[in-house]
Amino acid sequence: MERFATLLLCLSVTSAAAEPLTDLNALAGADVVILGEVHDNPSHHLWQAEAMLSLAPSAVVFEMLSPDQAARITPEGLADPEMLADVIGWSDSGWPDFELYQPVFEALGEAAIFGAALPYGDVRAAVNDGAAALFSGDASVFGLDQPLPDDQQTLREAMQAEAHCNALPAALLPVMVEAQRLRDAGFAARVLEALEQTGGPVVLITGNGHARTDWAVPAMIALAAPDVAVLSIGQFESEPTEDVPFDLWRVTDPALREDPCAAFR
Template identity: 35%
Template sequence: MIKSAPSHRARLSRPALRAALLLAPALLLSACAALRPAATAPAAPLPTAPFVLLGEVHDNPAHHLERAAQLRRLLADGRRSTVVFEQMGRDQDAALAAAPREAEAQSQAGGLDRQGWRWPLHKPLFEAALAGQAQLRGGNISREQARALVRQGEAAWPEDLLPLKLATPWAPAQQQALQAEIEQGHCGAMPARLLPGMVLAQRGRDAAMAQAMLQARAAGAERVILIAGNGHVRRDLAVPLYLQAAGVPAEQIHVQAYLEQASGPAAAEPQTALYDRVVRTAKAQREDPCAALRQTGKS
């Protein structure tokens, strides 16, 4: 648990800061859910790239059903495939290999936080991957590693991910853009002193997922598919950036975002540079994720 600073140094009360940090794994990428939408692309044939990234708004059931159908179509071609899940830890390969090839067993072996990810929302994806004879793999750093990055900064960066981090270009503009997304995803309530650490934790997640994809490819997968939030699949800041730094040509990476319908200027705002294709669905019914932070901020 990250300890809050003395109240005179923080912008939030202790209860508010505690709520912000407890919500961090879910909200940290609510940036995944809070990204501004891109222009809808026309229907396209199934991607043939060896690296396929499928985004999501985490709590939208339609996104999981749509991507499960996409997975079934992709895997029907019989290519040897691995599906990497953001929702599982990257250190669970042995447990996954030993577990029965069934969605409940695989999700538990992979360390999926059933409450945090609202299982069985992602169950259709597990079922589709297993039905298609794909290997399953976790791609995320642990919650403890993420918290260490927030608390300790660069000193806590995982040693095995350091070469990939050093090889990946990272400009001040990218730092500012990711920080802005995280701040928005935390309802503007995260103390400024924590934002650099939150950015680093996000980069750690992206680097870990990219490495899991690279390792799966090196182990013989003809195609590797990532299941992750939209914030993790965007080309300018996230997993594709690390894949390219490792030598994967941009044209071998296909990025597909699943976004919610919007209206007004945001809906017309083109962001084709972020994704290769966009699928839109109706907005999911949900409570205001910022309500708890606003309420504790008053206490």
């Protein structure tokens, strides 16, 4: 359910200035490049791999990996996809089939690998205790000690409701937003750590929902490290009908998938 919620949040986009991506050269020059995705769309991962080969980043940060999983990856593992999937325990991770992400791993080159996934227990606890209480570090750096503006809180709760097929009790919606804020801050912190250690550029592989420039990872990096140049790309399955909260965007055919809300009917 969490993966499905992320998928639908990735597809829910609202207004901000953005341009269609027409040339991979547009990705050059940023310290951090965030490559968004709809998790189960193979075309999105193929393009991420193409973008990484063009960028030759010094580090790649994965939403899908914990720091421990990332530390298990070796050159030998990268050369053997079946071994790699087994070493990092991908089949138990809840993510779509490893074959979808295999092109991304094949495009790593010499890049250092960082895992950004937070402990599941911390994310669960943030639902009750709030993002600031569970963040490992100074929560104020990423704005977690401050409440969201009322209009943003309302919008994000509505998005959480839609992402969960409108099946969640209303009382759970604010705390789901807190869990999302914690993950955004955790990803931002890991990206900045990778940038400090390697000098960049750094690529973040993540869902569109975490790539939003208005409140997600790019906004948190801007708050914590305003001198860091960030470029965020969203990938969609249909042409946007209004401006979207990314610097650049691209459209692919939709992935074939069953209706994830069918179980609630």
